[in-house]
Amino acid sequence: MSWFADLLGPWRGFTVTFRQIFKPKVTTQYPKKKRVKPQRFHGRHVLNRYPDGMEKCIGCELCAGVCPARCIYVRGADNPPDDPVSPGERFGFVYEINMLRCIFCAMCVEACPTEAITMTHLFEMSVVDREEGIFDKDSLLVEPDGTPNHPLPTTPLINIQELKLGDGWMRATSPSGRAAFEGIEAWTPSARMGGLAPAEPGQGSSQPPAPSPQPEEPDPEPEVAEEPS
């Protein structure tokens, strides 16, 4: 009966498409349900604060210098001695990102010496006017409680616990926040994750992958952002 099977062969594709009708669908109904973003998702930028409310940005303009799309505009100014904005000598007086030009490469995050600018998982940035595409410091800077100034977050995508962890640069280089970490250097993928996952095996290191780093403070549970539908 092989000739019969040969005859039917070309028609078996029809059974494939017919079967698919009853299979579960892969579509996520976006406005109602939002998918959990990958850990290293490059979303909207925020300007972070120290736990005491001071701004992290020191107005060094390294982010503006490294930006391949030339979409960041920073002007620093001296801190007023009686009411300092940031812990250092200078602070970011003007900070603007043109989100219409930004390519979300996160090189500004890499360049920032104080981890003032990081990327979140916020992605809903539509505007009705080109002027609104330029995010100024008011909208970029997080609130003192760590929530970003964003129109739509229904859950705080930035974890205040994460801001209380170790120094930003140390966290950027050692995910556990401990200086003894011997893993692979990386930078924080997003402020809300509160530390990195263990390095993946063979991730550009001659050393074997480090054991899972122990957080010194109770590591905030990486909140899964499956929003209520």
Place this chain on the structure above:
Amino acid sequence: MEDFIVAAVKVLVAFAFLLVTVMLLIWAERRIVAFMQNRLGPNRAGPIGILQTLADGVKLMFKESMTPDRADVFLYLAAPVMALIPAFLIFLVIPVGAPITVGDTTYTLQVTDLNVGVLYILAMSSVAVYAITFAGWSSGSKYPLLGSVRASAQMISYEAAMGLALVPVIMFNGSASLAEIVDAQGATYFGWVPAWNIVLIPSFIVFLIAAFAETNRAPFDLVEAEQEIVGGFHTEYSGLRFALFFLAEYINMFNMAALTVTLFLGGWQGPVFGPTFLVWILPVFWFLLKTFLVIFFFIWVRGTLPRMRYDQLMAFGWKRLIPVSLAWIILSMVAVGVRRFGLPWA
């Protein structure tokens, strides 16, 4: 005067029926193809997205209808209308239900019954080729021209196969009027097998394949192959004029499905029972059910088969379909002759 009113009502009902059906048809096609691809398809406008086509239509109405600088303006403006008119005209001769008798007057559920109905349908679908050819030619642009060249070659060669496939049907039923063809299919073999023309299997298959080519649907959608020639003949059309082409295309699809049902699957024939109103409704229901099944097959094929290459298309049409149809005509001529006059040696 009463005839006039009846005719006017029929025309209006047919017009509204086609528009509503096509609206649902476009939505159904998008949903079914989406389901075959593990997607959900349009489901936002209205319950389960059923008003999606309406929303699209409103959108297209408010879009700018552009005319290219190099267009031949008269033909360019006339082509969408020329595409739509034959599509509506074909539907007029299709019987959608059994004749209804009220008092001593009988109303046929068919706008008009032509005794050359099959020929009329072939003629109208030939006229539709002009619209596509003119649309491509008058756009003054290269992709539409390529599309219209493909369209004229494809539709003319498959129209030949389609016409030849219908000859045995006419011989078998002894009439070219669609109402009479459906009536003839009301008989049964052995008292229970419906005597539908699908017993003319080669005719049925050739007609179905040619119907795909006539409606420019996958796997014969080279005329409007988006990936190759950017939509073919309607590349330069936008707004309401594009909507007219779209409408014509889907009306043609519905017409071809309805024709397949009428000519081969027994039309509105089916079990009829119950009180009077059920006797009136059921034939229409059977007709629509069968038509929907054929349309589902059309969509199923679109979701399954890839597009053919152009030389394959022409070779298949001229070297396979037409010889098969000719051989089948000769066979059925013999069969019909034997049935009428008996065996030559008897």
